[in-house]
Structures are given as structure tokens and as C-alpha cells.
Amino acid sequence: MNSFRFDHVIVGAGIIGLSTAFELLTRDVPAASIAVIDPAPVSGATRAAGGMLAPVAEIQYKQEPLYPLMVESGALFPEMLRRLSGYTSQETGYRTESTFVVAADRADATHLMELTDHQHDHSLHVQRLPLRHARAAEPALNPQLAGVVHIPGDHQINPSMYSATLLQVLRQTGVSLIDDTVTHLDCTFDEEGAVRHCHRVESDSAYFEVGASVYMCNGLGTSSVTGWYPAKELSPLKLRPVRGDMIRLRVAEGQEPPVGRVIRAFVEDRPVYIIPRTDSTIAIGATSREDMRTAPAVDGVFALLRDAIRIVPALEECEIIEITTGDRPGTPDDLPYLGLAGDNLVISTGYFRHGILLSALGAHAGADLGITGKTDFHISACDPYRHCDQRRKDLP
Structure with a gap:
């Protein structure tokens, strides 16, 4: 099998994976050190999304922990779009009518x-x-x-146009977009059986050695990727x-x-x-x-x-x-899974109905965790291990 090396490996090219790659790019991470792996970019939930940036209208009873995340992500969107416009004039379908x-x-x-x-x-x-x-x-x-x-304050964006613009920018700047399916992560574990570090990403046809961090942004497919939890146990994610x-x-x-x-x-x-x-x-x-x-x-x-x-x-x-x-x-509580599952493994999935809206916050927090191992965003309610017995008390 072919072998490659990247500092940052993003699994999944839906809106969360593409936004995370763009966020890394705008933080001066070299484009050549970023890889996004997906056999069919923008073919899942992103393609059929409504694209409403609606942190107020979208709230539902008994989802209170989600409200501040939605509001904060909505506030991040204009700045993210401003940065994107610095790379391209391609339209995103952003509209600000009430x-x-x-x-x-x-x-x-x-x-x-x-x-x-x-x-x-x-x-x-x-x-x-x-x-x-x-x-x-x-x-x-x-x-x-x-x-x-x-x-x-509730606006909208066209998911097809927006994701196409993100793809164009990533391609033109030199980010590697790899048509492949990730199946396994090669990780080390601590004495309690919790993942400690991800060294390599394995796909159907290649190995990808990891210099810095891995980002699991592949939606429902995240649970089918093995290697980052003990082989005899079920995935900690209940998607x-x-x-x-x-x-x-x-x-x-x-x-x-x-x-x-x-x-x-x-x-x-x-x-x-x-x-x-x-x-x-x-x-x-x-x-x-x-x-x-x-x-x-x-x-x-x-x-x-x-x-x-x-x-x-x-x-x-x-x-x-x-x-x-x-x-x-x-997910069982309709909150995303967003956080570290090891010192260099970022889980960013399970965004349910709010993937477009929460993509700005997911990208910011994901890049924070992948680069520095911590974030100022209050995402403790999104702990990837909250629906299982495996917990890492030393991780943010």
C-alpha cells in the first residue's frame, strides 16, 4: 500500500471537515501539511441541508445546553465568510434577510x-x-x-454553494483532497484502555502517517472507523x-x-x-x-x-x-460529539440538524484542539465519551 505523511489528517469532506480544513489553513498551517480524506465529498447530510443560520428559530425544548453553542456559532459566521472571501470571489449563497x-x-x-x-x-x-x-x-x-x-438575526447560506466554495479554496491553496475511505486508526492506549495517541490513519488503499492531529469529521461513518477504542468494545459514539x-x-x-x-x-x-x-x-x-x-x-x-x-x-x-x-x-441527546479522544485525536461529528450552523464553531474548536490541545469554547456538554463508561478526566 502507498504511504504518505501529513501533519493534519481530516477524515470526512462534509461541511464540518471542509470548514475545519479551512480554519487550519487560515491559522497559517501550511496547505501541503493538510489532507482531507473522503470518497465522495459533500455527498451526505451537507447536500440535503437547509443551510439556515438560525440559532434562535432552531431551538427546541430540553436542548438548553445547545442554545449557547448555536448562538456563538452564528456569531462566528460573518467573520469566517469574510476570511473565505479573501481567497475567492465565488458565491456562497449567504443572505442576511431576517x-x-x-x-x-x-x-x-x-x-x-x-x-x-x-x-x-x-x-x-x-x-x-x-x-x-x-x-x-x-x-x-x-x-x-x-x-x-x-x-x-436568523439568516441563511446555500450549503451546495458554500461547500463548493470551500472545496475550491482548499484545492487552489494546495490542500490534499484524497478520494478514499478511512477504515482504521493506528493508536496507542494507556493502562486503562483509553486511547492516548493516534500515529497513523489507514484507508482502503493507503497509510497516512500523522505528524500532528487527526480530525474525525465523517458523520455517521465515524462509528465504523476502528482502532481508536479497544477492539472488543463498541464505539463510544452512539450515532x-x-x-x-x-x-x-x-x-x-x-x-x-x-x-x-x-x-x-x-x-x-x-x-x-x-x-x-x-x-x-x-x-x-x-x-x-x-x-x-x-x-x-x-x-x-x-x-x-x-x-x-x-x-x-x-x-x-x-x-x-x-x-x-x-x-x-x-446522537441520543441531539448534541454533537466535539472534543478530544486522545492527545491528538479530535472527534467532531453528530451535528444532527445543525451541521451548517454549528460548522463555524466546530471548525474553530476543532482547530484549537488539534493545534494546542485546548479550546476556550465551552464544549464540555459535547464530550465524545458522555454516552459510554470510557472517560478521560485529563482531557478538556
């Missing part, structure tokens, strides 16, 4: 107001908005809606696929998009969101299911179209161009 969240009926309005109160309790900026004011800004909204709130259906529409030639900002809605307690892109396409998503159907689900797609059209009737005049399904890497 977000509307609407309720279809009275029961949904009660849900929306209760959620708004919860957001206020956590010092998040949400404004109740009269429907007439919302329709003045977005005339295509259904006039029968039962409630609206305005979230000024599961949570599928989501996404519909892409195109505005008919000569017509204007029916909405100019992200519209999120509750329709008979079902969430739906409508995302107008800078390329005149519209994304509608997203279902959340844990079943055996790996392709788009009929019931999910039907519900998304029905609910979206109820909120914005003019969507009926658009064209369907694509329906996709993505497997989000979920």
Missing part, C-alpha cells in the same frame, strides 16, 4: 407564542409582528395566518441516521420568487420551512424520520408541499427540480 416564523391556525399560534416566550426566557431576540406588517414585507403570505414572529426530505423548486422564467426571506411555519403542529436562494431556487424542508426508507418518502414530500403551499399559495406556480433525502448524524 426570518419570519408563522402559525397556520390558532393552535399553531399558541405553540408559536409559547416558543417565543421560551426564547425570551433565554434572552434570544424575537419580535411578535402583526400579520398586516408581515404581509406588507411578504405579500405572498396567506392572509389567513394566525400569528407571526420576526427574528432579525444514528435521522432522515430528512428536501424539495427544491425553481421559479418559472420571467417570474419573481414569491418570498424574499426564510419563512418558517407550524402547520397543525408540523414544522415546515421555505428558503429562497440567491439562484432563484427555493428549498422546502424538512421532514425528520427514523425508518427504513432511504429515498424520499411519499408522505413526507406530500406533507411538505401541502403545508408550504398553505403558507405561501404562490408556490403552486413553481417547478419541482429535485427531491432529495439526507441522513443526519443524530
Whole structure:
């Protein structure tokens, strides 16, 4: 087998792996010392993501440890995009219009107001908005809606465009993008059986000697990589696929998009969101299911179209161009796994529904850990060992 040597080896070329590589690059790590290994870049959850940078709208009850991470990552995004623009003029689809969240009926309005109160309790900026004011800004909204709130700081980015831009920058600067599948890590262990140091990454066709750090950013595939936990034990990561259906529409030639900002809605307690892109396409998503159907689900797609059209009737005049399904890497508590699993092994996976939003924080914290072994970000709740008995008390 071929053998190579890199200081920093990143496993996975989804949004987390690409962002981590870019973060290393902007910290003066030589591009030639960075490798990103993935047989199919941007083919997993990133491809089917909505791309909403929505730390306020995305909060859910009983996920309080996640709230500050979402807010902090959202605040990091503008600076990360500014640095990216220093390397290329390629578009990312970043839009800064505010977000509307609407309720279809009275029961949904009660849900929306209760959620708004919860957001206020956590010092998040949400404004109740009269429907007439919302329709003045977005005339295509259904006039029968039962409630609206305005979230000024929730924005969006186009995941396909953003990841393509990251890939272009990494290629043009000389980062090695390797089409291969990582299967095993060659690690040493301490007397208690916990991983201490990763020396080598093994793939289907090559060995990669590691000079500095390894970053496991390959989503659901992280659990299938062996060698970094005792052979007779199960992976410490409890990852599961949570599928989501996404519909892409195109505005008919000569017509204007029916909405100019992200519209999120509750329709008979079902969430739906409508995302107008800078390329005149519209994304509608997203279902959340844990079943055996790996392709788009009929019931999910039907519900998304029905609910979206109820909120914005003019969507009926658009064209369907694509329906996709993505497997989000979920964890038991819906928090990511982010931290050290050895003195040079960074785990950065399990971002569930928030991969795009949390990618800025994941990249910053991951680079911190890989370069210095510590980070100022408060990520203790994301401990990679929190769902197993193996714990490393000496690691941050």
C-alpha cells in the first residue's frame, strides 16, 4: 500500500471537515501539511441541508445546553465568510434577510407564542409582528395566518454553494483532497484502555502517517472507523441516521420568487420551512424520520408541499427540480460529539440538524484542539465519551 505523511489528517469532506480544513489553513498551517480524506465529498447530510443560520428559530425544548453553542456559532459566521472571501470571489449563497416564523391556525399560534416566550426566557431576540406588517414585507403570505414572529438575526447560506466554495479554496491553496475511505486508526492506549495517541490513519488503499492531529469529521461513518477504542468494545459514539426530505423548486422564467426571506411555519403542529436562494431556487424542508426508507418518502414530500403551499399559495406556480433525502448524524441527546479522544485525536461529528450552523464553531474548536490541545469554547456538554463508561478526566 502507498504511504504518505501529513501533519493534519481530516477524515470526512462534509461541511464540518471542509470548514475545519479551512480554519487550519487560515491559522497559517501550511496547505501541503493538510489532507482531507473522503470518497465522495459533500455527498451526505451537507447536500440535503437547509443551510439556515438560525440559532434562535432552531431551538427546541430540553436542548438548553445547545442554545449557547448555536448562538456563538452564528456569531462566528460573518467573520469566517469574510476570511473565505479573501481567497475567492465565488458565491456562497449567504443572505442576511431576517426570518419570519408563522402559525397556520390558532393552535399553531399558541405553540408559536409559547416558543417565543421560551426564547425570551433565554434572552434570544424575537419580535411578535402583526400579520398586516408581515404581509406588507411578504405579500405572498396567506392572509389567513394566525400569528407571526420576526427574528432579525436568523439568516441563511446555500450549503451546495458554500461547500463548493470551500472545496475550491482548499484545492487552489494546495490542500490534499484524497478520494478514499478511512477504515482504521493506528493508536496507542494507556493502562486503562483509553486511547492516548493516534500515529497513523489507514484507508482502503493507503497509510497516512500523522505528524500532528487527526480530525474525525465523517458523520455517521465515524462509528465504523476502528482502532481508536479497544477492539472488543463498541464505539463510544452512539450515532444514528435521522432522515430528512428536501424539495427544491425553481421559479418559472420571467417570474419573481414569491418570498424574499426564510419563512418558517407550524402547520397543525408540523414544522415546515421555505428558503429562497440567491439562484432563484427555493428549498422546502424538512421532514425528520427514523425508518427504513432511504429515498424520499411519499408522505413526507406530500406533507411538505401541502403545508408550504398553505403558507405561501404562490408556490403552486413553481417547478419541482429535485427531491432529495439526507441522513443526519443524530446522537441520543441531539448534541454533537466535539472534543478530544486522545492527545491528538479530535472527534467532531453528530451535528444532527445543525451541521451548517454549528460548522463555524466546530471548525474553530476543532482547530484549537488539534493545534494546542485546548479550546476556550465551552464544549464540555459535547464530550465524545458522555454516552459510554470510557472517560478521560485529563482531557478538556
